Amino acid sequence: MVCDLCKDGEAVIQLTEIEGSGVRQLHLCEKCAAERGVETTITAAKPQINNFLQTIHEQMQGTKGEPVQCSFCQATLADFRATGRLGCAHCYEAFEASLRDLLRRVHGNSRHIGRRYVAPLPSELPHVSSATELRDRLKRAIEAEQFELAADIRDKLRGIE
Amino acid sequence: MLDLSLLPDGGASWLDASGEHADIVISTRIRLARNLEGYAFTPRARDGERLRILTQVREAFGSLRSIEDGVLVRVDELPPEDRLLLHERHLVSKELAGLNEQPVRTGAAVYLSRGVGIMVNEEDHLRLQALHSGFHVADAFGVLERLDAELGNRVPYAFHNEFGYLTACPTNVGTGLRASVLIHLPGLVLTKEIGKVLAGLQQVGLTYRGMYGEGSEVVGNFFQISNQTTLGRSEGELLDYLVRVVRHVIEREEEARRVLLRDAGYIIEDKLWRAYGTLRYARSLSFDEAMNYLSGVRLAVGLKLISGLSVYTLNKLLIFSQLAHLGNTEGRVLTESEANVARARYVRETLAVEAE
Numbered sequence: 001m002v003c004d005l006c007k008d009g010e011a012v013i014q015l016t017e018i019e020g021s022g023v024r025q026l027h028l029c030e031k032c033a034a035e036r037g038v039e040t041t042i043t044a045a046k047p048q049i050n051n052f053l054q055t056i057h058e059q060m061q062g063t064k065g066e067p068v069q070c071s072f073c074q075a076t077l078a079d080f081r082a083t084g085r086l087g088c089a090h091c092y093e094a095f096e097a098s099l100r101d102l103l104r105r106v107h108g109n110s111r112h113i114g115r116r117y118v119a120p121l122p123s124e125l126p127h128v129s130s131a132t133e134l135r136d137r138l139k140r141a142i143e144a145e146q147f148e149l150a151a152d153i154r155d156k157l158r159g160i161e
Numbered sequence: 162m163l164d165l166s167l168l169p170d171g172g173a174s175w176l177d178a179s180g181e182h183a184d185i186v187i188s189t190r191i192r193l194a195r196n197l198e199g200y201a202f203t204p205r206a207r208d209g210e211r212l213r214i215l216t217q218v219r220e221a222f223g224s225l226r227s228i229e230d231g232v233l234v235r236v237d238e239l240p241p242e243d244r245l246l247l248h249e250r251h252l253v254s255k256e257l258a259g260l261n262e263q264p265v266r267t268g269a270a271v272y273l274s275r276g277v278g279i280m281v282n283e284e285d286h287l288r289l290q291a292l293h294s295g296f297h298v299a300d301a302f303g304v305l306e307r308l309d310a311e312l313g314n315r316v317p318y319a320f321h322n323e324f325g326y327l328t329a330c331p332t333n334v335g336t337g338l339r340a341s342v343l344i345h346l347p348g349l350v351l352t353k354e355i356g357k358v359l360a361g362l363q364q365v366g367l368t369y370r371g372m373y374g375e376g377s378e379v380v381g382n383f384f385q386i387s388n389q390t391t392l393g394r395s396e397g398e399l400l401d402y403l404v405r406v407v408r409h410v411i412e413r414e415e416e417a418r419r420v421l422l423r424d425a426g427y428i429i430e431d432k433l434w435r436a437y438g439t440l441r442y443a444r445s446l447s448f449d450e451a452m453n454y455l456s457g458v459r460l461a462v463g464l465k466l467i468s469g470l471s472v473y474t475l476n477k478l479l480i481f482s483q484l485a486h487l488g489n490t491e492g493r494v495l496t497e498s499e500a501n502v503a504r505a506r507y508v509r510e511t512l513a514v515e516a517e
Binding site: 025052072073075083084085086087088089092093099102103106107108109110111112113114115116117118119120124125155156158159160 | 213284327338
């Protein structure tokens with residue numbers, strides 16, 4: 001079908017116009033549709049991350065007295081600027097002053113007022129199997145031909161080692 | 162091939178159209194981002210570290226009472242078509258499934274149960290999520306809160322007095338909470354009011370995306386509305402605010418539908434029945450095409466122009482007509498043109514059953 005307006009392009013949009021009590025239908029090509037201000041596609045909002053990365057670049061020049069590197073994961077402010085991701089939880093302390101400003105710009109606030117949390121003490125945490133114990137269990141599982149169990153234990157062991 | 166029917170709820174309870182405003186709001190999803198103390202965040206962690214994290218949380222999962230009969234799926238050991246299947250079912254993010262530019266990470270896994278899941282080694286070590294049918298923010302958060310409290314007693318979360326729950330990306334820090342509502346807004350699109358509504362959302366601190374999260378295109382008039390900030394407001398405030406705004410969007414959508422029926426009744430009716438006709442008889446349908454016609458039929462059901470077709474069936478059609486789902490049913494990986502034919506057949510047969 002050709003466009004009702006320019007009679008040239010292929011009609012891709014069916015436009016229903018309501019004027020007073022009358023209704024008319026138009027078949028439009030993409031160009032004529034665009035000229036009449038009809039959105040031919042709705043695109044998702046630009047990923048927030050682009051704005052966010054730009055904010056980081058503007059904001060995070062490093063504040064005096066801050067270490068250049070996080071002592072736990074060795075990530076630097078330059079790493080953060082490049083990826084938009086912090087290396088570990090300790091980065092929040094290492095780059096605290098710079099981050100506080102950034103958070104204010106991103107969230108309009110830098111203070112958490114939601115739920116509080118206190119991590120359990122190591123002694124309160126459930127027992128995590130030791131490597132020796134797992135190796136014994138792996139051996140027993142293989143001997144008993146319980147291969148699924150053995151694969152599970154092997155994964156755990158790989159995790160620990 | 163992965164058999165999702167083996168999951169506690171078949172991984173599909175969120176499709177059952179049981180919630181409030183189920184014809185307009187497909188689903189409500191809330192997630193909490195959490196990280197463990199003592200490790201680098203996932204993107205910086207080494208393979209061994211991520212496997213250690215998996216081991217540590219796996220032991221904790223076994224003793225959780227708020228999740229029953231959970232199943233752990235090692236996403237990193239799945240072939241691409243099965244990872245896509247989990248993503249299409251909204252059970253894992255694109256990032257966890259390794260469908261972004263980055264390949265799937267060693268140690269990527271998901272623990273799944275009825276309406277809740279925990280992604281392990283996503284951008285954050287843990288992403289706890291609840292997925293409910295319809296507009297069910299309070300219920301979804303209730304489940305998640307219990308799970309979070311219980312898990313936080315089993316593994317130590319990284320928490321900072323001033324900044325709250327610490328996350329790899331500072332856009333998630335504080336509550337780590339992102340609530341999103343998957344909503345169908347054809348009335349606002351047809352009356353061209355949608356631009357104003359979407360711009361309004363951004364002014365009040367909310368954001369919107371396509372059906373599949375960040376960067377995804379809007380297809381079939383389905384939008385995901387979610388909170389943009391996570392810090393400086395409590396969990397309750399963030400959720401209340403989202404609920405209030407989404408209620409308002411639902412009212413605007415209902416109003417737009419009334420205007421359409423009043424001012425363009427027969428044209429709308431004709432358009433929607435044509436969409437239904439195409440779905441009933443087409444022999445090949447691309448995904449976008451199917452989504453757009455399904456959007457029309459969903460509107461027709463909402464306007465009560467078509468009866469005898471349940472919202473549950475419409476939800477199922479949206480999900481099961483995707484590439485990996487069609488392949489999973491056929492038992493093999495399909496090319497695009499094979500999928501188009503399989504999609505048309507699946508839609509035709511499903512609608513024929515309801516029409517009888």
